[in-house]
Amino acid sequence: MSDPTPECRSSSESDKGDSPTAGPSSTAVALPSLPAVPPPASTRPPSSKGSHRSPRPPSVSLSPVSEKQKQKQKPVDKASTPPPAAAAPASTPHPPEQERLELATRRWIDIGTVFPVLQDPKRYSMAVKVTILLVVSIVTLAAPFVGNAFLPAFTIMLNTLHTSKTDVNMTSTVFLLALGACPMWHAYFSERYGRRPVYIFTTIIFVISSVALARATDIGVVIGLRFLQAVGSSTAQSVGAGTLSDIFYPHQRGRAFGVYYVCPNLGPLLAPIFGGLLVQWRGWHAIAWFLALYGVAMWIMLFVLLPETSVALKARQAAARALPPPSSADPAPRSTEKWYSVLGKETWNHCVHPLHSLQYLAFPPIGLTTMYISICFSCTFAYSTNIPYEYAADPYDFSQISIGLVFIAGCLGQIMGSVTSGKLSDMVVIHAKKTMGDAYRPEVRLRVSWLGVPFCPIGLLIYGWTIETNQFWFVPLIGIFLFCIGLQLANSPIIAYYSEAVPGKSASIVAVHNLCRMFAGALVSAITPTAINNIGTGWFMTILAAMTALGALALEAVRRWGGRWREEREAREQEAEAMARAGEMGTSAEKGKGEKA
Template structure:
């Protein structure tokens, strides 16, 4: 068991990288405007590009991890992260900075999808809720620690110091992965075991494919096949839960991109370090929600299996998700209207705290649910989940300044709160009918396997 705990700790620390890198530069935006001689739109683009890459790249990470193993993907992408961070520390052009931020996302986003696959490899279903609860503590620490470290480093040595710090962090992370993380992929181990079996008496015919045919197939496999993971969105339990979390998660970028401007202006006039400390409220809410949801999720699973036996349904986890549903719109409304009316600085942060508790109460059980809804494909499904929520976050991040300037913070947060409330209907649909949808899918899979087996039998006879 202690090996599982070590792996859980290592993967959780690696998962911290992406949210930390994504938030570390927020306090440096005003400094980057001057040193890079760039516009506010250009500086904001560094975050938008990072979010888009953070959403897309885990699909390829998940595919490569299921084909070549978890460990090589972790180690190789961490090298990309270190190199891009060193180059960013020496960059002086905004275009170069945007490109390197893309590469930072490529290198730091591995655990966003592969982490879930790693935990599913080593933990039994009744242990996964608590494991995922612990797993999400570190990524929730990212938005807490990053603005604080970023603000301190900017005031000490400028924004380049953030990049140097991230490079050192990447080196430490690579050493930890190399020493402590074994290969966990169940699929890879099964393929390796199959290759060690005695060869059959009849050898299969040698492939007659030309080199350029094989090259084309490998290019397709490495470049386009990961996109086939998007097909999971057509499966209602995956598509509907992803829709709800994407709506809620996108609201995170609405308030996080708004906070620096609101608290730097009247009546608050916060410094850069003080603005970084403001983000503590949301991070504490996410940590509390993540740990609580993990424990409650496992308790419900154990109780349900004891009561129902073979009639157990994984959708029982979504009861915990429903505990967080009311907190999300309430938190957004409280933040939006207290900021709009210039209330005491602490009151809007209560809204952020409530929102983040609700978000994590909803999200953690859903991630654990994926490993049971489609067994063996959790890494690819979480990658698709991550893609949708990051793209939603990038969209909301892009429209937030214009929307707030047009209708105000209060009404904009009210609109977002309405979307989260409507999105909860998708979550309820999965809780009610998810079991039936899974059974229908499993029946289709069995029928397809039977047809394929019959076709192979006919080929052998001919």
């Protein structure tokens, strides 16, 4: 074995003079500069009781210089040497995909859907979002389709049910009023229990009522079942808007809502055609059987392709998961203690609480835009109830089938306006966010609504006065086409605006919006025959055109001052929350003092 280096030799000599005995422990004490790792067992010298001289330790385990020489002599295999591990960053700016796509709590009602239930529904892929959009749009088609499918069967129902025209018309009146009121309750239940349960159970109501209607032989029973059909088919009128707000980002909602409103506009176009064919084939009961099959198809699509998307529900579920598990010392849950006493109160709240959504009409951005759209929407009932009489009389003398085809003009206008408004709305929002940055305001969407403002009065004037003067049958339809384009250009951006004006409450707001539209439409449809008989079609449409033009001032007010109104509302809500927290802290402090006393 080679001699140790001078440093090692001096250390060994000092060991011999300091210690009467030799051993491994003396070597460790004499080399304080060496690492704290003990030498291998094979290199430790055996202890000798009779020896006064410590054995010289091997240099390979004691000399750092020899270690370096050994490394130089030994060739290094670069291929087998692993690269040095990079230091892990202190914080990961982008969490891995499995963390970003966090799964939400899965309930029994979520069984059956092929898509995962994500904690953040906006994280769905675009393919899943488009699938959900198409499913919700098809469900939205149900209400206008059911409402218009029985129109060709009125004369048949009059004879087979042995009733009066007033009673037959009541079937549509009840359906229309229920169609306006029921979405308020649908929105309330969807925000409390989630979107999916409301879709599933209301569709079951629709199927059962349609089957019962196919067997009905009494006009009173028919009226009641038409009410239940409205309950079951009107879910997507409000919950659909909330579903789209759940899954789409703000810059995507304009186009999504444009597609969403295409199907409701197809309802008045397709329903009379299918209804007329079914009545001629098997009578008016065949319409009810067809609607029952349509309801079954809707239910299957909802059950398989619609996951739970309610953001509010998922936030409550996440908060519940964050709570510590209850211990045996904790008291029983409040819901168990007061189940029977709370049952009556909960039932009352379910019946009355949805009416609280009407308070949103007091918020100017909601109330003013709803007023304008209700005025424009009511005009559709004015011309739709007038067209059958005008085109059946001289000089047109259209047949019933031809009169049904006349409504195609309005349907095409609504489809074109809906798709166009969606694209323009998204373009305006994207441009505004690029140019304004943090100063972006949702009211920029209303610029697209203003594009449709001139079309509404112009279309009504063309229709009214060309019908009044008996112009060629195609000319009045140009006015209807223009009016419907303007209506959808104004309506779709306003619906998308609701989801940003009051975040998290879009379903309730759209329900109130729908209620006002339906009640305004019912009022105008009731007064249209009398008004036209007294002042004529031209002047009545002129009055309606003036109302739509004046109503646009409300739209301009929201575009100008909507941001300020929203900030004031947010400030009031924050102040109310602060006062509520202060009150809770004061109450807890008083309880603490009482316990100490």
